[in-house]
Amino acid sequence: MPGRNEGTDRFCPVCSGPLGLGDSGPDSLVDALQASESRFRAAFADAGIGMALIGSDDRIIEANPAFAAMIGREAPNLVRTHIHEIIDPEDTPRRLYLELLRGERDRLRVEKKLKHREGHAVWSNVTISLIRDGAGHPMYTLAMVEDVTEQRLLGDQLAYQAMHDPLTRLPNRTLFFERLNALFGPGQLAEATEAPDAADAADAPVPDPVDPVGPGELDSSARPDGPDRLPQLTELAGQGKRVGLCYVDLDGFAAINETLGHHVGDELLVAVAARLEHGFARGDGRLVARLGGDEFAVLVCDSDGSEQLTSLAAELIKMLEEPFDVAGQQLVVTASVGVVERRIVETTPTDLLKDADATLYWSKADGRARWTLYDPDRGAHQLTRQRLATALRPALERGEFTVEYQPLVGLADGTVHGAEALVRWRHPRYGTLSPDRFIPLAEESGAIVPLGKWVLEESCRQAKRWLLEFPDAETFVSVNLAARQIWDSDVVADVAQALKLTGLPARLLQLEITESAVLGPGGRPVQALQALADMGIRIAIDDFGTGYSNLAYLSRLPVHVLKLDGSFIEGFRDPAPGGRPDSRFRRTDADEQIVGAMVQLAHALGLTVTAEGIENASQAERLRLTGCDTAQGWYFARPGEAERIAAILREGRVRSA
Numbered sequence: 001m002p003g004r005n006e007g008t009d010r011f012c013p014v015c016s017g018p019l020g021l022g023d024s025g026p027d028s029l030v031d032a033l034q035a036s037e038s039r040f041r042a043a044f045a046d047a048g049i050g051m052a053l054i055g056s057d058d059r060i061i062e063a064n065p066a067f068a069a070m071i072g073r074e075a076p077n078l079v080r081t082h083i084h085e086i087i088d089p090e091d092t093p094r095r096l097y098l099e100l101l102r103g104e105r106d107r108l109r110v111e112k113k114l115k116h117r118e119g120h121a122v123w124s125n126v127t128i129s130l131i132r133d134g135a136g137h138p139m140y141t142l143a144m145v146e147d148v149t150e151q152r153l154l155g156d157q158l159a160y161q162a163m164h165d166p167l168t169r170l171p172n173r174t175l176f177f178e179r180l181n182a183l184f185g186p187g188q189l190a191e192a193t194e195a196p197d198a199a200d201a202a203d204a205p206v207p208d209p210v211d212p213v214g215p216g217e218l219d220s221s222a223r224p225d226g227p228d229r230l231p232q233l234t235e236l237a238g239q240g241k242r243v244g245l246c247y248v249d250l251d252g253f254a255a256i257n258e259t260l261g262h263h264v265g266d267e268l269l270v271a272v273a274a275r276l277e278h279g280f281a282r283g284d285g286r287l288v289a290r291l292g293g294d295e296f297a298v299l300v301c302d303s304d305g306s307e308q309l310t311s312l313a314a315e316l317i318k319m320l321e322e323p324f325d326v327a328g329q330q331l332v333v334t335a336s337v338g339v340v341e342r343r344i345v346e347t348t349p350t351d352l353l354k355d356a357d358a359t360l361y362w363s364k365a366d367g368r369a370r371w372t373l374y375d376p377d378r379g380a381h382q383l384t385r386q387r388l389a390t391a392l393r394p395a396l397e398r399g400e401f402t403v404e405y406q407p408l409v410g411l412a413d414g415t416v417h418g419a420e421a422l423v424r425w426r427h428p429r430y431g432t433l434s435p436d437r438f439i440p441l442a443e444e445s446g447a448i449v450p451l452g453k454w455v456l457e458e459s460c461r462q463a464k465r466w467l468l469e470f471p472d473a474e475t476f477v478s479v480n481l482a483a484r485q486i487w488d489s490d491v492v493a494d495v496a497q498a499l500k501l502t503g504l505p506a507r508l509l510q511l512e513i514t515e516s517a518v519l520g521p522g523g524r525p526v527q528a529l530q531a532l533a534d535m536g537i538r539i540a541i542d543d544f545g546t547g548y549s550n551l552a553y554l555s556r557l558p559v560h561v562l563k564l565d566g567s568f569i570e571g572f573r574d575p576a577p578g579g580r581p582d583s584r585f586r587r588t589d590a591d592e593q594i595v596g597a598m599v600q601l602a603h604a605l606g607l608t609v610t611a612e613g614i615e616n617a618s619q620a621e622r623l624r625l626t627g628c629d630t631a632q633g634w635y636f637a638r639p640g641e642a643e644r645i646a647a648i649l650r651e652g653r654v655r656s657a
């Protein structure tokens with residue numbers, strides 16, 4: 001292509017007017033030049049690419065038809081047109097162009113936005129070459145212009161698609177993180193190197209404390225040398241700036257999807273997105289994004305405090321409560337929101353999102369349809385919960401668990417009938433942990449399956465020892481089974497194996513299952529129950545009375561024992577005071593009647609009854625009068641080592657009730 005060639009004398013003939021060329025030299029040279037000129041003219045005129053010669057006065061000397069067509073004009077009319085009528089003057093390329101004109105560079109490639117005559121923009125790649133005269137002095141420039149509008153629009157389109165959710169058209173997770181990271185930016189001091197999500201920070205050099213301020217704003221003589229000056233710097237850097245995040249999740253969205261179909265679910269999401277965007281997106285300051293599924297986020301880039309965020313969350317919840325018209329029906333949804341608000345310097349994008357996620361989870365756990373503001377204390381607790389959960393399995397392998405036993409005492413004669421096995425975690429750092437601290441975590445993580453299996457074996461082994469030492473006592477062991485053990489593992493096989501391994505007769509094993517675990521996820525009683533009962537094992541319903549089951553229904557299942565929850569017995573605590581009919585007395589009286597009726601009904605249905613949480617003699621006595629069979633509680637004995645049970649068995653009775 002001619003323009004690529006910078007040999008000037010070959011191109012001078014191109015220009016018709018201002019150049020006094022070819023005034024000397026042999027005819028053959030003139031001929032050659034003329035031939036060259038006509039070749040170039042033809043190429044110039046017919047080129048598919050836009051071309052223009054531009055003089056040093058920034059006016060067009062000549063433009064070809066392709067260039068003229070690109071901007072909706074006629075080539076002849078472009079002669080003497082100032083280039084600023086066609087392009088936007090921009091600083092940097094202009095500076096480079098002037099360098100080119102001065103001969104300091106020979107070529108320049110820029111992307112330029114040209115003005116079409118009808119007003120719209122034409123994106124172009126422009127290559128500008130300097131044309132020099134015979135003596136090497138700059139004369140004018142040749143611009144070759146390629147229309148890249150379509151590529152550019154396509155690129156924009158792709159960029160848009162990469163950053164937006166196709167269903168709701170809201171900014172997606174990628175854009176959300178891009179904006180969030182930009183807030184923290186390379187100016188983030190200490191965090192910049194720590195935040196794994198801050199993409200820019202990863203490649204950035206060690207952050208210079210002066211960078212966030214920019215040159216000129218900080219007197220360099222005031223630049224601190226020691227790290228102890230940093231806090232002041234962060235203030236200078238305007239890093240009192242705050243950020244807020246509302247992390248939104250619709251309640252029960254999965255059910256809508258399942259019952260009404262995905263198309264209804266999708267339409268609902270679109271409607272929710274529209275409401276959120278309309279209500280809360282504001283220019284650069286706020287971003288409403290869809291983070292996935294039915295999760296949305298409102299990012300407040302310039303928060304002025306947690307109150308702003310919590311009232312935003314409240315407003316948001318209220319806004320979503322209004323019914324939605326979707327697919328010809330009215331749908332009512334609620335949302336749970338986790339709110340985090342803090343100073344930017346005190347956090348990282350990762351922590352912000354992690355805490356928002358935890359807070360959203362609290363909203364769900366506390367009953368949904370609400371917002372919850374992040375609470376660092378609760379968060380710290382969460383941390384240890386998480387640590388404990390991951391430590392469970394290794395702890396089991398290291399043998400950090402033990403089982404304590406608490407006697408189950410016959411109320412009629414005060415003898416020990418059996419003992420409940422209660423697991424403990426002897427944690428090397430936190431001391432002895434009660435099961436309430438880690439059993440729920442073990443259930444969540446699935447670690448309950450190996451842990452429960454271990455407890456089962458350990459307890460059976462212990463009961464077998466009691467049997468060997470006291471062959472006539474027939475002391476049984478009562479082991480708690482978690483719902484997940486029954487639903488998710490082959491509990492029947494595990495129990496059979498434990499009995500076989502330890503040699504304990506099945507009749508000396510009782511399994512405690514809560515009401516909710518007896519009925520599986522589908523609301524039907526779990527099959528394992530019958531299989532276990534058929535093996536000759538006794539099944540007890542633990543914490544009875546805290547659920548909703550129907551006693552008559554339970555009695556039709558292979559269940560043998562009801563363990564009344566401790567809360568029933570609480571009212572039994574004080575002896576009825578001297579016949580004085582105060583409210584306390586009346587309540588005690590009512591509790592006694594309820595328990596009495598329950599015991600009678602259970603007996604009529606063929607169940608035996610155990611009461612939990614007996615703490616004093618009067619409770620024990622009152623309970624005995626109701627006809628309750630066995631009892632368990634601190635009054636008789638606290639949970640303790642297996643040897644305590646043996647000692648009581650040796651004595652014959654724990655305490656006369």
Ligand code: C2E
Binds near residue numbers: 614615639
């Ligand atoms: P649970 O099965 O209802 O066990 C009775 C709980 O009441 C035990 O708490 C026991 O120490 C406590 N307790 C006994 N007597 C009294 C009393 O007089 N007053 C009061 N206030 N409490 C009394 P612990 O040992 O902390 O166990 C709590 C729960 O942890 C158990 O409740 C049981 O649901 C669960 N658990 C314990 N060990 C295991 C296990 O090996 N596997 C499973 N899945 N759960 C277990």
Ligand code: MG
Binds near residue numbers: 420480512542
């Ligand atoms: Mg129990």
Ligand code: MG
Binds near residue numbers: 563
């Ligand atoms: Mg219980």
